[in-house]
Amino acid sequence: MAIGVAILGAGLYATEEHVPAVEKCSLLSLKAVYSRSQSSAEKLGKDQNVDAYFESPAAEERSLDALLKRDDIHVVTIALPINSQPDYIRKSLAAGKHVLSEKPIAKDLVTAKSLMDYYDSLPPSLIWGIAENMRFMNSILTGVQKVKELGGKVVTFHTKLNTFMEDDNKYLNTEWRKVPDYQGGFLLDGGIHFVAGMRSLLQAAGEKVCALSAFSALLQEKMVPVDTLHSVWRLESGNAGTFVCSWSTEHKSGLELEIVTTKGRVTVTPTNVTVSTKGPDGKSIEVKQETEADSGVVAEFDAFARSIQEGKPDARQIPEEGLGDLVLMESMLKSGEEGGALKTF
Numbered sequence: 637m638a639i640g641v642a643i644l645g646a647g648l649y650a651t652e653e654h655v656p657a658v659e660k661c662s663l664l665s666l667k668a669v670y671s672r673s674q675s676s677a678e679k680l681g682k683d684q685n686v687d688a689y690f691e692s693p694a695a696e697e698r699s700l701d702a703l704l705k706r707d708d709i710h711v712v713t714i715a716l717p718i719n720s721q722p723d724y725i726r727k728s729l730a731a732g733k734h735v736l737s738e739k740p741i742a743k744d745l746v747t748a749k750s751l752m753d754y755y756d757s758l759p760p761s762l763i764w765g766i767a768e769n770m771r772f773m774n775s776i777l778t779g780v781q782k783v784k785e786l787g788g789k790v791v792t793f794h795t796k797l798n799t800f801m802e803d804d805n806k807y808l809n810t811e812w813r814k815v816p817d818y819q820g821g822f823l824l825d826g827g828i829h830f831v832a833g834m835r836s837l838l839q840a841a842g843e844k845v846c847a848l849s850a851f852s853a854l855l856q857e858k859m860v861p862v863d864t865l866h867s868v869w870r871l872e873s874g875n876a877g878t879f880v881c882s883w884s885t886e887h888k889s890g891l892e893l894e895i896v897t898t899k900g901r902v903t904v905t906p907t908n909v910t911v912s913t914k915g916p917d918g919k920s921i922e923v924k925q926e927t928e929a930d931s932g933v934v935a936e937f938d939a940f941a942r943s944i945q946e947g948k949p950d951a952r953q954i955p956e957e958g959l960g961d962l963v964l965m966e967s968m969l970k971s972g973e974e975g976g977a978l979k980t981f
Contacts, residue, residue: 741958766958788899793877852972
């Protein structure tokens with residue numbers, strides 16, 4: 637029997653990613669949608685031929701409480717503004733629903749740890765997953781595999797994203813992102829992906845970040861409070877690498893993640909993974925593997941559905957992973973505010 641799903645949120649990401657992901661997962665069946673506004677909920681509900689629930693105007697039979705009382709809904713996926721999500725996570729878990737909530741886990745570490753404490757107080761049969769799709773992208777999955785196969789001690793690494801947010805960018809023009817009331821703005825909202833991607837590669841190499849220093853800047857006024865980070869991360873082994881993320885570099889260069897070990901180098905982009913090693917004769921050998929460009933969302937929904945079916949969380953979606961991403965992002969933002977102050981953890 638398919639697992640009944642309700643999607644909370646009717647914005648861009650819910651409609652463009654969550655809905656198609658549910659449709660493509662044979663284990664899931666969409667039963668209802670919810671939005672704070674009646675018009676948004678009813679439009680999406682009509683498009684998907686499912687029941688619509690909403691907050692305004694108030695209607696008891698179409699409220700979130702009414703949705704959460706339904707026995708045919710087992711899972712709630714949440715794609716709402718960052719500051720709104722914690723209340724919906726708590727309420728859905730309290731109603732006995734499994735929850736897959738969008739990254740970041742919360743707006744800050746205090747909120748995230750409070751949510752995790754609440755989750756830990758609930759029956760262990762309930763599963764709360766953090767939807768960080770970068771951990772499920774084809775290129776990252778291939779990169780993780782190649783790092784494990786390569787072996788060796790990590791010598792250095794880098795994450796680099798230099799891009800430019802145009803005035804007509806659809807995500808930038810959502811109201812809650814125009815004037816963010818959470819730390820970091822787009823650096824938290826979008827940059828958290830690249831933290832997760834590099835953490836996945838470092839974990840594959842058996843490494844963990846223990847300290848960092850960062851500098852931040854605002855290059856475009858529309859991207860408040862900051863849009864650019866340059867950071868150095870130190871590993872527990874003592875070696876270090878860099879993390880660069882800018883949403884306002886007009887001469888953009890795209891995304892690249894790379895790990896260099898004593899055995900070679902693995903370089904990951906959204907569409908390929910390159911492994912560089914040395915042959916017996918000392919000459920460089922480079923093997924590039926093309927990977928299908930994807931968002932990873934379908935794979936993460938499938939993984940969550942299987943975790944419900946098996947009664948065991950997918951290790952890539954546990955709250956501790958979302959917290960680990962947020963620790964690094966919040967530390968970089970705070971270090972940037974403090975002129976590069978060293979942060980350890």
